[in-house]
């Protein structure tokens with residue numbers, strides 16, 4: 001498949017860019033932070049995103065979505081990365097959606113996916129238990145009872161856990177690791193909201209004798225250990241698309257500053273010590289563009305290379321976004337260190353995105369394993 | 374090599390010092406301050422002590438002149454030789470004693486006054502600094518003059534019995550709590566830019582001085598913008614010769630760069646890593662971070678031997694000169710790397726920001742380290758100095 005956008009995808013990207021600039025610029029994120037907004041995103045803007053169909057792009061028509069595909073969704077995410085707009089798109093639509101889609105039964109899919117697509121429900125995943133991403137280290141236990149299961153354990157870093165209606169939790173059962181869909185107001189389930197450095201939220205969630213019916217089990221009676229990484233790969237690629245948007249925006253702002261800021265009677269962009277670093281960043285960002293496009297297509301085509309592409313995209317985008325945001329602050333000089341200047345928001349977002357679904361170290365290691373070395 | 378008698382004297386000094394510290398340093402002042410320098414006593418006209426023991430400790434050290442151990446006794450300093458001062462430092466470190474007073478006056482202004490000030494200025498200002506009576510801030514940078522500091526525009530006009538000061542400074546640390554500011558001001562508009570600058574001391578209480586805090590990306594606001602509108606500054610507040618302030622500024626920057634040069638760790642990085650990741654068969658349970666931390670630690674050790682070597686060379690007469698740029702550059706980059714590694718080791722735990730600084734200390738400190746390579750002259754400027762002055766590379 002050619003690594004270019006079709007007309008429809010281009011239009012979608014342009015309209016997303018216009019909408020986000022207008023409705024969710026970085027000032028909005030600042031406002032959410034300064035007003036200590038408990039929700040963590042603008043519900044009005046979220047409602048508008050739902051109305052524009054953003055929550056159904058990746059969901060098949062038969063389940064109430066638009067079936068537009070991930071390349072299209074990726075374009076929106078890239079624009080979201082540019083304005084750092086907060087929403088449960090990644091946590092619920094992408095990861096929650098992918099888990100249900102890949103593992104759920106027909107009945108579960110038709111209920112949950114349509115609820116996700118129409119925005120009635122926020123479904124987030126509780127997979128990690130340690131401070132380093134490692135989704136297959138699961139100590140949470142689901143013990144079988146007469147009518148269902150009892151769940152006990154602790155989960156960390158559950159994205160948007162504080163506002164989720166349903167939580168998909170991984171737990172160990174007799175047949176391996178399985179997933180359960182649990183209403184967040186269940187008895188014994190407690191959510192500890194944590195404010196992160198990018199002013200978004202991830203929660204620690206503990207399960208203390210949470211009883212669920214057998215129907216809470218996602219999918220049929222089988223080990224989910226194989227499908228969890230696949231759903232995560234979809235989320236990794238989508239997050240990479242978002243990171244790609246952030247790195248381009250931070251980079252473009254930096255280039256503009258190099259042209260504008262005067263010292264020693266000249267624009268600082270004249271200094272070759274800065275020029276070469278800017279040119280180097282350009283090369284790195286171009287690499288990310290190609291990678292992200294290929295990885296998004298791999299989801300739509302259900303490519304056998306999905307895992308490797310997901311790890312490559314996430315590792316590379318993590319590395320480059322870190323580089324670009326660090327260099328941005330340095331090249332802005334003292335102004336970059338002030339909260340009034342927006343460039344710092346990109347640095348903070350970069351750190352959270354880096355750790356979400358595995359940092360580059362995790363993905364270098366995974367790439368090597370997948371490649372047999 | 375030291376002569377035998379000097380060595381005996383030093384050993385005696387060490388014993389006396391240890392005994393004195395043991396007797397006089399209160400228990401709470403023998404602990405690592407949780408917020409670092411912020412927990413230290415900063416002095417000033419409106420003194421604020423965090424605790425009674427902090428006050429006692431400060432006063433005892435002050436009375437010995439040990440807030441400024443090597444400064445002359447004539448102005449209230451400790452009058453110690455560099456060797457004795459080193460012993461005092463070592464013994465304080467052994468007992469984990471906190472610094473009794475931490476201020477810009479001690480670090481930066483004092484050395485400049487001792488070098489360039491008049492006898493009256495030394496009697497007044499050095500004594501005040503040693504006694505922690507005045508809180509000083511630094512007024513160099515301006516919005517349009519950062520790396521190109523010499524282009525500064527804040528003007529001081531000679532009005533016969535006073536200077537009339539107008540302009541704006543930025544990045545004045547704690548200006549909202551400072552009593553006095555040492556400033557670079559333009560006193561000759563027509564001279565080439567380095568030649569028309571003077572070094573002026575300005576009381577922050579004077580009419581026409583106002584400040585506005587700057588919030589940093591870490592969430593803290595220890596810096597300000599400072600505005601001067603028709604501020605009348607007495608003539609005797611000029612330090613050094615009129616229009617020759619630039620050489621004082623440069624001298625002072627060397628002090629600042631050397632003091633930024635030291636990487637201090639509240640907890641060694643590898644210990645934090647062990648706490649977060651654990652050991653398996655005696656190895657950090659993360660091969661990638663293990664190697665990176667080892668590499669980082671080696672660079673840290675190498676830097677400290679390199680600094681020690683330069684200090685020893687300085688004692689035998691070789692001036693460090695432009696080498697302070699190497700220390701400034703390397704140590705600030707090293708400190709930034711340290712915090713990136715800590716973030717990597719801390720994983721998702723390290724992302725917490727919370728409402729209070731201490732809730733998200735690591736993430737916020739990491740953000741703050743990004744300024745290490747900007748404050749006191751950027752890394753690029755240090756590299757320019759190394760290229761030009763040490764390597765003698767041609768420049769335009």
Ligand SMILES: Cc1cc2nc3c(=O)[nH]c(=O)nc-3n(C[C@H](O)[C@H](O)[C@H](O)COP(=O)(O)OP(=O)(O)OC[C@H]3O[C@@H](n4cnc5c(N)ncnc54)[C@H](O)[C@@H]3O)c2cc1C
Pocket residue numbers: 261263264268271273274330331332333334335337511512513514516517518519520521543544545546596744747748749750751752753754757
């Ligand atoms: C936390 C913090 C504390 C500070 N504390 C003080 C203080 O107490 N007192 C005070 O007076 N100042 C202070 N400063 C100001 C500091 O000294 C300046 O920020 C610094 O000198 C850089 O100037 P600038 O911010 O104007 O950046 P600019 O000079 O605009 O630089 C922007 C970028 O261009 C690069 N650049 C500029 N010139 C060149 C060149 N010739 N070659 C290559 N690259 C170049 C810089 O390295 C930087 O990356 C502080 C700054 C910070 C961030």
